[in-house]
Amino acid sequence: MIIPFLLITVAFFATAEIDIFPTEAHWLKKPLDVDPNGSPGMMCYADSYNVLGNNWNRTYTTSEPQQIHISLTDDAKYARVQFATLGSVRYSVLQYWPKRNNDHHHLYRDKIIVKGEDWVFTDGGLAQRKLYLHKFKTDALDQATVYAYRVGSATGRNGRPVKWSKIYEFHTAPTTNHFSFLATGDVGTCNAVAVSHLIDLGKSHKYDFVTLAGDQAYNMEDFNGTKGDEYLNFMQDLYAQVPYLGAVGNHEGAYNFTHYKNRFNIVPFAESNFDNSMFYSIKYKSLHLVSFSTEVYFSDNKDEIETAINWLEKDLVEANRNRLERPWIILLTHHPIYCSIISSDCTTKASMIRDGITDSNNRTWGGLEKILLKHRVDIYMSGHVHNYERTYPVANNKRVSTSYHNAPSFFQIVIGNAGQPEGPTAFSKGPFFDWSATRYGSYGFSTFKVSPxxxxxxxxxxxxxxxxxxxxxxxxxxxxxxxxxxxxxxxLV
Structure with a gap:
């Protein structure tokens, strides 16, 4: 279906330099004819892809729930839900119930109510804008069950009235070892070409979660964090019904990644023995999914790299102890270690992450590839480059097989083409390395069907x-x- 285009008159802004929120120096005098709609530091206006009927840019009251999203623990035994309000509330509440055929939401009998954990997140910009965040963990969930839920906020002394959100649905893991999930990466509120399709697929209850390979909103911290609010409201119809299991990217890096750490506080990092959402893993049927931050390689902090590598080694050792139960290991991150565009992202940066950094004694350490090979990781899935590319099984910059049956090494998928302000990245005419199997230089998204x-x-x-x-x-x-x-x-170590 073609989404109707909302015409907005911006002729004045197209030729003039504008000052928006002048308290932030890097937003001053950005000409709209230079950067695409919604680029970092630029306002995002309505376009033909974000007019989805979810009112992402409307005005919310201070106690009204917004930015609702959901995530999972191992095998969907529990779910976590998070939302935001613009002001403080007396308490927050989650109400959920198993959905029955022909039930109306006001007739259900199996209501479960959970009070939330509430905290204040202060944006690092000059305005020090506050956002009030609320999260919940459900009780143990039944398998293969569709749950309906809503979140609410109470401001009165007696806990009433409660301002409720609309009702959303999600489903839990199947009883078999077969399941499917959605995969995407690099998504903005503007030019989000693939998002409407992901929302439609999410409503089908055929996909258990969505992975996102980093970079969202472009950027969440813009305009004292209001751009992050708008983005999560834009994505709410996806993230509120398909559990989020994503990775962090470079566009979430402001103020030491505090927007990402706070806004995505519901991924299972605590169960994964890490202290924030930049690193975690989840066991899901026959899959062990690892979310790893390649941003540590660009932090100029060797301790961060060492911490990340040590955590990854321990996680993969444990994953291999259970390899017969969960034969697949996917590492989800943002920066690729193999890619085919003419850019430092595919040369110096990719090789630094792949092979490691060089210390004062001219020794290289901390690279990911040896760890991937040592622990027999199956797929390295990344974004950052705004196109799609699949490699053959690869090691040490060489193709080691053209077969994906009992592959002797991992292969990589770049999936950074969901749609963001800059648009897709085209490929040159080549030649290409022998490890590059398939290339596509425009917008898209992926689905995975998984069995043992x-x-x-x-x-x-x-x-x-x-x-x-x-x-x-x-x-x-x-x-x-x-x-x-x-x-x-x-x-192949």
């Missing part, structure tokens, strides 16, 4: 007219379950 012995991965076109186009790439990754009973010394 196979992954079916599909990448779809998201066309600029608002429709879903052709399948760009579809392939299967398979393995024999006895594969991990073999001698591990054959790994």
């Amino acid at each position: 012995s196979a992954l079916l991965i599909t990448h779809y076109q998201a066309l600029e007219d608002g429709t879903v186009g052709n399948i760009v790439d579809q392939f299967s990754v398979t393995k024999d379950l006895h594969h991990y009973k073999r001698d591990r010394r054959n790994c």
Whole structure:
């Protein structure tokens, strides 16, 4: 379906230099004819992709729930829900119930009410704007069940009235070892070409969660954090019904990533023995999914790299102890370590993350590739580069196989093409490295179907007219379950 375009008159701003929120020096005098709509430091106006009927840029009352999103713990045994308000509330509340056929929401009998954990997040800009955040953890959930829920905020002395959100739904893990999830990366509120399709797929209850390979909003901290508010309200129809399991990117880096750490405080980092949402893992049926921050390589802090690498090693050691139960390991992050565009992102930066940094004794340490090979990670999934690319199984900058059956090394997927202000990144005519299997230089999104012995991965076109186009790439990754009973010394370290 083509989404109707909302005409907004901006002729004056197209030719003039504007001062918006002059308390922030880096927002001064940005000409609208230089940077695309919604770019970092620029306001995001309505376009043909964000007019979705969810009123992402409307005015909210101080106690009204907004920015609702949900995440999971291992195998969806529990869910966490988070929302924001613009002012303080006496308490926050989550109400949820298993959805029954033909039930009306006012007739359900299995209501469960949970009070929230509330805190204040202060943006690091000059205005020191406050946002009031609220999160909840459900009780143990039934498998293969659709739950309906709503969140509310109470401001009165007696806890009434409660200002309720609309009702959303999510579903829990199936009883079998077969499931599907959505995968995307690099999403803004403006030019978000693929988002309407992800929302529609999310409503089907066929996808258990959505991964996002970093970079959201462009940028959350802009305009004292109000741009982050608008983005999460824009994404609410997806994130409130399909649990979020994403990674952090460079565009979340302001004020030591505090917007990401606070706004996505519900991913299972505590269960993963980390102290914030930049690193975590989750066990889900036959999959072990790791969310890792490659931003540590650009922090000029060697201690951060060492902490990250040590955490990853411990996590993957534990994952391999349970490899027969969960044969698949996917590492989700932002920066690629293999990619084919003409950019430092695919040369010096990729090699630094892949091979490590050089210390004062000219020794290289901290690279990811040796760890991926040592622990037999199956897929390295990233964004940052705004296109789609799949590699063959690769190691040490060389293709090691063209087969995805019992592959001798990991392969990589770059999936940074959901749609953001700058648009997609085209590929040159080549030549390309032998490890590059498939390249697509426009908008799209992926789906994964997972079973203990196979992954079916599909990448779809998201066309600029608002429709879903052709399948760009579809392939299967398979393995024999006895594969991990073999001698591990054959790994390509």
